[in-house]
Amino acid sequence: MNFFKWLTKIDRRWVYLLMAFVVAFPILTNIKGTIKKPSKSAVKLFKYIDKLEKDNTIMLTFDYSPDSLAELNPMSKAITYHALEKNLRIIGLAPLWPTGGGLGLDVIQSQVDRFNQEVVLKSYLDEIVDSPLIKKYRETNKISVENIKTNITTVVTAYYESDKKTIEVNKKLFDIMEKNNLFTKADKDKFKLNGRDWSYFGYKPGFSSIMLGMGKDIPKTIVNDYWGTPIIKHEMFNSKTKKVKSFEDISIVIDFAAGASVDYLLLYVNTKFGRPLGAGVTAVMAADYYPYIQSGQLVGMLNGMRGAADYETLIKQPGRGLNAMASQTYAHLLIILFIILGNIGYLVTKKGDEK
Amino acid sequence: MKRTIPLVLVFTLGVIYFFAGFFSNSFSVNFLQQEIYANWLKIVGTFAIIMSVTSLWRRNYIKIKRKAPGYVYNYIELIGMVVMASFAVLLPKVNIGAGMVLGGIEKNSVFNWIFMNIQVPMQATMFSMLAFYIASAAYRAFRARNIEATLLLITAAIVMIGRVPLGENIYQAMSGVNSHFLPEFHWAGIFDFQGITQWILDIPNTASKRAIVFGVAMGGIATSLKIVFGIEKSWLGGTE
Amino acid sequence: MITIIGTWIAAFFTLAIFSFLYKDNPFYKFAEHLLVGISVGYGIGLIWHNAFIGYVWIPIINNHQYIYIIPTLIGLLYLGFLHKKTIWLIRIPISISLGIGTGFGVPLIFQTYIFTQLRETLTVFNHPGMGFWAIVSTALLVIGVFTAIIYFFFSWKHKGTVGVLAKIGIYFLMIGFGASFGLTVMGRISLLIGRFLFLFKDWLHLIG
Numbered sequence: 001m002n003f004f005k006w007l008t009k010i011d012r013r014w015v016y017l018l019m020a021f022v023v024a025f026p027i028l029t030n031i032k033g034t035i036k037k038p039s040k041s042a043v044k045l046f047k048y049i050d051k052l053e054k055d056n057t058i059m060l061t062f063d064y065s066p067d068s069l070a071e072l073n074p075m076s077k078a079i080t081y082h083a084l085e086k087n088l089r090i091i092g093l094a095p096l097w098p099t100g101g102g103l104g105l106d107v108i109q110s111q112v113d114r115f116n117q118e119v120v121l122k123s124y125l126d127e128i129v130d131s132p133l134i135k136k137y138r139e140t141n142k143i144s145v146e147n148i149k150t151n152i153t154t155v156v157t158a159y160y161e162s163d164k165k166t167i168e169v170n171k172k173l174f175d176i177m178e179k180n181n182l183f184t185k186a187d188k189d190k191f192k193l194n195g196r197d198w199s200y201f202g203y204k205p206g207f208s209s210i211m212l213g214m215g216k217d218i219p220k221t222i223v224n225d226y227w228g229t230p231i232i233k234h235e236m237f238n239s240k241t242k243k244v245k246s247f248e249d250i251s252i253v254i255d256f257a258a259g260a261s262v263d264y265l266l267l268y269v270n271t272k273f274g275r276p277l278g279a280g281v282t283a284v285m286a287a288d289y290y291p292y293i294q295s296g297q298l299v300g301m302l303n304g305m306r307g308a309a310d311y312e313t314l315i316k317q318p319g320r321g322l323n324a325m326a327s328q329t330y331a332h333l334l335i336i337l338f339i340i341l342g343n344i345g346y347l348v349t350k351k352g353d354e355k
Numbered sequence: 356m357k358r359t360i361p362l363v364l365v366f367t368l369g370v371i372y373f374f375a376g377f378f379s380n381s382f383s384v385n386f387l388q389q390e391i392y393a394n395w396l397k398i399v400g401t402f403a404i405i406m407s408v409t410s411l412w413r414r415n416y417i418k419i420k421r422k423a424p425g426y427v428y429n430y431i432e433l434i435g436m437v438v439m440a441s442f443a444v445l446l447p448k449v450n451i452g453a454g455m456v457l458g459g460i461e462k463n464s465v466f467n468w469i470f471m472n473i474q475v476p477m478q479a480t481m482f483s484m485l486a487f488y489i490a491s492a493a494y495r496a497f498r499a500r501n502i503e504a505t506l507l508l509i510t511a512a513i514v515m516i517g518r519v520p521l522g523e524n525i526y527q528a529m530s531g532v533n534s535h536f537l538p539e540f541h542w543a544g545i546f547d548f549q550g551i552t553q554w555i556l557d558i559p560n561t562a563s564k565r566a567i568v569f570g571v572a573m574g575g576i577a578t579s580l581k582i583v584f585g586i587e588k589s590w591l592g593g594t595e
Numbered sequence: 596m597i598t599i600i601g602t603w604i605a606a607f608f609t610l611a612i613f614s615f616l617y618k619d620n621p622f623y624k625f626a627e628h629l630l631v632g633i634s635v636g637y638g639i640g641l642i643w644h645n646a647f648i649g650y651v652w653i654p655i656i657n658n659h660q661y662i663y664i665i666p667t668l669i670g671l672l673y674l675g676f677l678h679k680k681t682i683w684l685i686r687i688p689i690s691i692s693l694g695i696g697t698g699f700g701v702p703l704i705f706q707t708y709i710f711t712q713l714r715e716t717l718t719v720f721n722h723p724g725m726g727f728w729a730i731v732s733t734a735l736l737v738i739g740v741f742t743a744i745i746y747f748f749f750s751w752k753h754k755g756t757v758g759v760l761a762k763i764g765i766y767f768l769m770i771g772f773g774a775s776f777g778l779t780v781m782g783r784i785s786l787l788i789g790r791f792l793f794l795f796k797d798w799l800h801l802i803g
Contacts, residue, residue: 007494008494008495012491013616013617015487015490015491015494016487016490016491016616018490019486019487019490019787020487020791023486023784023787023788023791024791024795027788027791027792027795027796027802028795028801028802030802030803033519033520034520035520035523036520036523036527037523037549039553040553040557065478066474066475066476066477066478066479067478067479067481067482067786068482068782068786069475069479069789070479070483070785070786070787070788070789070790070792071782071785071786071789098637098638098641098642099470099474099478099634099637101641101645102467102470102471102475102637102641103475105462105467106462106471109462165448165456165461166463168450169450169454169455169456169463170454201645202460202641202644202645203641203642203645203646204397204645204646204649205397205400205401205403205404205642205646206396206397206398206399206400206401206646208392208396208696208699208700209392209393209394209396209397209400210393210397212388212389212392212393213389213392213393213394213397216384216388216389216393217389220394221393221394221397222649223649223650223653223654224645224648224649224653226460226644226645227460227461227644228644228648228649230649230653266707267700267703267704267707268703270707271703271706271707271711272376272703282782283518283778283779283781283782283785284775284778284779284782284783286778287556287560287564287771287774287775287778288564288567288775289564290556290557290560290561290564291561291564291565291568291712294557294561294715294719294736295711295712295714295715296715297707297711303518303778304518304778304781304782304785305781305782305785305788306518306519306781320789320792323792324785324788324789324792325519325520326520327784327788327791328519328781328784328785328788329519329520329521331486331490331784331787331788332515332516332518332519332521332780332781332784333521334490335489335490335493335515335780335784336512336515336516338490338493338494339493339494339497339508339511339512341494342493342494342495342496342497342498343497343498343499343508345494346498346499357683357686358683358686360686360687360690361686361687361689361690362690364687364690364691364694365690365693365694365697366694367694368690368691368694368695368698369693369694369695369697369698370698371698372694372695372697372698372699373698373699373701373702375698375699376699376702376703377702388699391695392695392699394663394666395663395665395666395669396666396691396692396695397646397650398650398651398663398666398667398670399666399669399670399688399691399692400670400692401642401646401647401650401651401670402667402670402671402672402673402674402688403670403673403688404638404639404642405673405674405676405677406673406676406685407635407638408635408639409676409677410676411631411632411635425624428624428625428627428628429628431625431628431629431632432628432629432631432632433632434632435628435629435630435631435632435633435635435636436632436633436635436636436639437636438633438636439632439633439635439636439637439639439640440636440639440640440643442640443636443637443639443640443641443643443644444639444640444643444644453596453597454597455597459644460640460641460644460645466637466640468597468601469633470633470637471601471605472601472602472604472605473604473605473608473629473630473633474630474633474634474637475605476605476606476608476609476790476793477608477609477611477612477626477627477629477630478630478634479609479786479789479790479793480608480609480612480613480790481612481627481630482786483783483786483787483789483790484612484613484615484616484787485783485786486783486784486786486787487616487787489779489780489783489784493780502766503765503766503769504769506766506769506770506773507769507770507772507773507776508773509773510769510770510772510773510774510776510777511773511774511776511777511780512777513777514773514774514776514777514778514781515777515780515781518777518778518781519781554732555770555773555774556774557732558732558735558736558739559735559739559767559770559771559774560770560771560774560775561736561739562735562736562737562738562739562740562743562767562771563739563743563767563768563770563771563772564771565712565716565740565743566739566740566743566744566746566747566764566767566768567743567768567771568708568712569708569709569712569713569744570744570747571708572704572705572707572708572709573709575704575708576701576704576705579697579698579700579701579704580701582693582697583694583697583698590689590693591686592686593682593683
């Protein structure tokens with residue numbers, strides 16, 4: 001009994017330390033979690049996206065702030081990567097919180113850059129990174145092979161997108177590449193370009209107004225993208241054959257949410273305009289959305305860090321979601337142990353008091 | 356007048372827009388919904404930031420003026436806001452070396468750099484501390500005092516195991532034992548934490564959350580009607 | 596180089612916030628106040644570039660759609676917040692947004708949360724080829740929804756049959772809350788793992 005009394009009086013900071021150890025141990029010892037059977041709701045969402053055809057458009061809404069980045073970033077990155085692999089067009093925006101504007105930009109741009117570098121330009125980069133001029137530039141400026149690949153990807157992107165500001169920032173490298181006709185070797189058609197293959201609107205306040213407006217006319221409602229360019233100038237919105245005009249042209253809207261945005265999107269995207277809606281939510285609120293999966297109002301859902309791990313497993317691209325699963329397991333066991341100990345202590349103390 | 360005009364506006368617009376959704380004529384769709392609701396209202400909403408900037412400014416200004424304890428921190432709040440906004444709005448987009456630009460909000464701008472390297476880690480860490488508090492609460496507060504609380508805790512424990520790879524591993528191990536011992540009776544199923552968790556989420560959880568959805572929706576509709584008909588006035592704030 | 600500096604600064608602020616776990620201290624206070632300030636500054640920056648330019652500047656200045664001066668003026672009434680005597684002016688833009696939003700929202704709320712949810716509860720058996728276990732589960736779903744609703748009916752005394760049904764309802768609710776609670780624990784821990792992955796992987800490079 002003394003043990004349990006001691007346990008209830010122990011300084012909470014020891015508990016914090018134990019928790020920190022339990023979470024840190026699997027990370028430091030590189031224990032990886034694996035998932036054999038992904039959750040049902042994640043599989044549903046995956047299957048829906050997987051069966052979409054080339055040039056179909058998906059809309060990702062980033063309704064979260066850095067508080068829940070750990071859970072929602074891995075899943076939003078996984079879905080973005082999947083969409084890029086499937087050659088789907090991506091539209092991103094943050095209609096609820098300003099911080100979603102910056103996080104969404106990071107998610108989409110990082111995955112586009114990664115895809116361009118690791119998939120589209122892979123053989124091109126391997127070839128030119130060892131060309132004499134690039135090698136000389138790399139050695140003079142003490143840039144690692146990995147970093148030069150990233151820089152070249154940035155410059156190629158800027159070249160194709162006619163992005164003068166980025167070209168100016170990377171002038172030296174750009175000049176070397178232009179003088180030696182190195183750009184011609186890159187594959188522009190497969191390359192993911194802003195305005196053609198993806199578009200990012202940033203933070204757009206006025207949630208319900210925006211949703212209602214996009215049901216009829218996206219360019220008129222949104223007007224400009226994150227960088228201030230009117231979106232109607234983008235190929236995605238002015239192409240004669242496959243332009244995106246309204247929700248009608250969006251195959252699915254997927255909301256990454258840490259608040260009530262899924263509820264609002266259900267009202268507008270699903271009920272008002274009848275478009276399919278998927279969600280990636282924090283574990284804290286996930287249980288509340290199962291009624292909508294059962295009713296079919298949500299196509300599928302990723303539930304917290306596990307949802308991210310499920311999706312990473314499904315697209316065979318391990319990331320932070322799967323990385324976290326071992327620590328998650330250990331920490332859950334610790335919490336369960338605490339609950340059991342606390343309750344034994346409670347029962348023992350109660351019996352002691354009754355005597 | 357200060358109260359009447361807003362109340363009349365809420366009532367009139369509330370009634371008009373209640374019916375607007377039922378009509379598909381051009382006046383309703385193009386004017387009421389697209390022009391006024393979508394195009395006008397988003398502009399009106401954009402200016403709501405004025406309130407948060409003013410409140411932050413006022414709160415800090417008062418503390419600095421009174422030299423309240425720790426007022427130095429209030430300077431930090433104001434400087435943080437002004438510096439951040441200046442980088443985005445006032446400063447020119449010039450190249451400052453190291454692949455960075457001074458003004459603007461691009462990925463390689465100082466503004467975005469501050470966001471990604473200062474705001475994001477701080478805000479993310481702030482909430483991550485809840486993991487420690489929940490650990491501390493686990494053995495102090497989560498007591499199985501009655502059947503209801505016991506049911507809650509057992510469900511929580513099953514879900515905690517079922518949502519991590521451990522749940523799968525236990526089931527796999529037990530299935531192995533099962534195949535050697537009484538294979539005709541699939542008793543390992545009781546260790547299928549992942550399956551049980553899925554069932555809990557799909558059936559009893561869905562049922563209970565759906566009942567709550569009905570309640571919340573009814574409450575939301577009642578509050579909306581009270582606002583439109585001027586019974587609920589707390590949104591006016593103040594008594595004047 | 597700039598990336599490395601950024602990571603070190605991020606690590607400093609991460610540790611400054613974590614220091615609160617030991618006890619309150621000036622590093623934590625500094626970080627906390629800085630966070631509040633730059634969050635608002637960040638909001639101003641994004642609203643300016645992402646919203647104001649597109650919603651107000653381009654339509655009025657570039658496209659000469661002067662009609663949008665009207666909502667701009669209504670929005671500017673938020674400036675009334677600056678002074679005690681004019682603070683009531685903010686009620687105008689609020690009342691317009693509230694009136695339109697609530698009026699338009701009510702039918703959608705009915706449709707989304709009540710009609711569709713009710714329909715899906717009443718038609719769950721309408722799937723041919725359901726096995727025994729599926730029928731039992733589906734029956735439990737329907738029983739759960741209705742008993743939980745009965746529990747919320749406080750105008751009926753929870754006695755006799757109603758009492759029994761309400762009791763069943765509360766058991767369903769508790770399982771639901773248990774699921775939420777289990778997932779909440781998971782969510783909170785995920786956030787901590789996120790920070791540890793940053794510290795050990797992105798900052799200290801202790802793991803690959």
